[in-house]
Amino acid sequence: MSSIIKELVSDPHSSEIISLAVGMPDPFLYPLDVFQRILENMPATNPSDFGYIATEGYLPLRRTIAHMLSSNGIETTPERTLILSGAQLLVLPTEAGLNLEILEDYLIRYRPKLFYTVSTYNNPTGQVLTEQERRELLLLARRHRLVIVEDDPYSQLYYEEKPPLPIKSMDSFEGVVYIGTFSKTLIPGLRVGFLTGHSALIHRLALEKQYVDLHSNNFSQWLINFYLEQGYFEDHLNFIRSEYKKRRDSLVKAIRRYLENNVHFNVPGGGFYLWCKLKGTITSGRLLQEATKCGVFFVPGQAFNARPTEENEFRLCFASQPEPVLVEGVKRLAKALEILQKSKTPRKISESFLKPIV
Numbered sequence: 144m145s146s147i148i149k150e151l152v153s154d155p156h157s158s159e160i161i162s163l164a165v166g167m168p169d170p171f172l173y174p175l176d177v178f179q180r181i182l183e184n185m186p187a188t189n190p191s192d193f194g195y196i197a198t199e200g201y202l203p204l205r206r207t208i209a210h211m212l213s214s215n216g217i218e219t220t221p222e223r224t225l226i227l228s229g230a231q232l233l234v235l236p237t238e239a240g241l242n243l244e245i246l247e248d249y250l251i252r253y254r255p256k257l258f259y260t261v262s263t264y265n266n267p268t269g270q271v272l273t274e275q276e277r278r279e280l281l282l283l284a285r286r287h288r289l290v291i292v293e294d295d296p297y298s299q300l301y302y303e304e305k306p307p308l309p310i311k312s313m314d315s316f317e318g319v320v321y322i323g324t325f326s327k328t329l330i331p332g333l334r335v336g337f338l339t340g341h342s343a344l345i346h347r348l349a350l351e352k353q354y355v356d357l358h359s360n361n362f363s364q365w366l367i368n369f370y371l372e373q374g375y376f377e378d379h380l381n382f383i384r385s386e387y388k389k390r391r392d393s394l395v396k397a398i399r400r401y402l403e404n405n406v407h408f409n410v411p412g413g414g415f416y417l418w419c420k421l422k423g424t425i426t427s428g429r430l431l432q433e434a435t436k437c438g439v440f441f442v443p444g445q446a447f448n449a450r451p452t453e454e455n456e457f458r459l460c461f462a463s464q465p466e467p468v469l470v471e472g473v474k475r476l477a478k479a480l481e482i483l484q485k486s487k488t489p490r491k492i493s494e495s496f497l498k499p500i501v
C-alpha cells in the first residue's frame with residue numbers, strides 16, 4: 144500500500160485512482176509557458192550567479208522577497224532573509240542522540256521554547272487565527288520569551304476576503320520567525336522557500352545549512368527572481384485563486400450532494416484542504432481502505448497527529464484535481480461509505496497506510 148502512496152505523491156494524475164491526498168498544486172496550472180519564454184529569451188545574466196553562492200541565497204531574490212513581504216506588512220531586509228530548499232523545517236542538529244552542547248547553545252541564544260503555527264489556512268484543518276488571536280499570541284510570546292515559528296505557505300491562496308496579516312507583521316521585538324515557500328503558489332519542484340527572522344538566527348541557520356546543502360539551487364532562485372521582478376506573479380495568483388475557489392466549491396457541493404448527513408466540515412476561506420469528520424462509527428482508516436478499492440484516495444486524520452486522536456477525521460485536497468475529477472472522487476467515496484455501512488465487520492488498517500504526506 145505504501146507504494147501506492149509513493150506513486151500518488153509523485154504525481155496525483157498518474158493513476159486510475161483519484162488522489163485527493165497530496166497537498167500539491169495542479170501541475171497543469173504551473174506557469175510553464177512564462178518560464179519557457181524567460182528561458183528562450185534568456186536575459187543578460189552574470190555567469191557567476193550560477194556558480195557557488197552564499198548559503199543565505201541569491202542576493203537579488205532575497206531583495207525581491209524582502210520587498211514582497213513588505214507588501215504583507217512584514218518589515219525585513221535581505222540580510223534577515225534566508226533562502227531554503229522549500230519550506231521544510233530545519234531541526235536542531237543531533238549526533239547520536241541529543242547534543243547537549245548544541246542544545247545549550249540554542250537555549251541560551253534562542254530560548255527554544257517555540258510555538259509552531261500554520262496561522263493561515265492551516266494544513267490540514269484550514270483554520271485561520273483571527274487578528275485578535277494573533278495579537279494575544281504575540282503578547283504571550285513576549286511575556287514568556289517564546290519564539291513563534293509562523294509557517295505560511297497558503298495565505299496568498301484566499302478565496303473570499305483577504306486573511307489577517309501575518310503574525311510576523313505585528314512583531315516589534317523579533318519574536319517571530321516567518322517561513323514562506325513558492326511550492327503551493329508556483330511550482331513545488333523548484334524547491335525555493337525562505338525564512339525571515341532575527342539576523343543572529345539567520346546567521347546560525349546559515350551555518351547549519353552550509354553543512355547540509357551549501358546553498359539552495361540557484362538556477363531556481365534566479366528563475367523565480369526574474370519571474371517576480373517582471374511582475375508575472377500577481378496575475379498568476381489571481382488565476383489560481385479563481386481556479387481553486389471553483390474547485391473548493393465543486394468539492395463542497397459534491398460532498399453535500401453525495402455524502403450528505405455522513406460528513407461534517409467547515410468551508411475553508413483559502414488554502415488547499417477540506418478537513419472532514421465522519422459522523423457515524425466508521426473510522427477514516429477503514430474508509431480509506433474501502434475507498435482505495437473504489438478508486439479514490441485521501442489522508443486520514445491520524446497521519447497529522449503525533450499522538451492517536453479521534454479516528455473519524457480525514458483531509459481532502461481540492462487543489463490538485465480539476466472539478467469533474469473532484470466530483471467523481473466524492474461519488475467513489477460515497478460508494479465506499481455505503482459498502483461499509485452495509486457490511487458490519489470492522490477491519491484494522493496497516494500502519495504504513497497512515498504515513499504523513501505533504
Ligand SMILES: Cc1ncc(COP(=O)(O)O)c(C=O)c1O
Pocket residue numbers: 166228229230231261266294295296324325326331335336500501
Ligand atoms: C504547512 C506546510 N509547511 C510547509 C510545507 C512544505 O512545503 P515545501 O517544502 O514544498 O516548500 C507544506 C507542504 O505541504 C505545508 O503544508
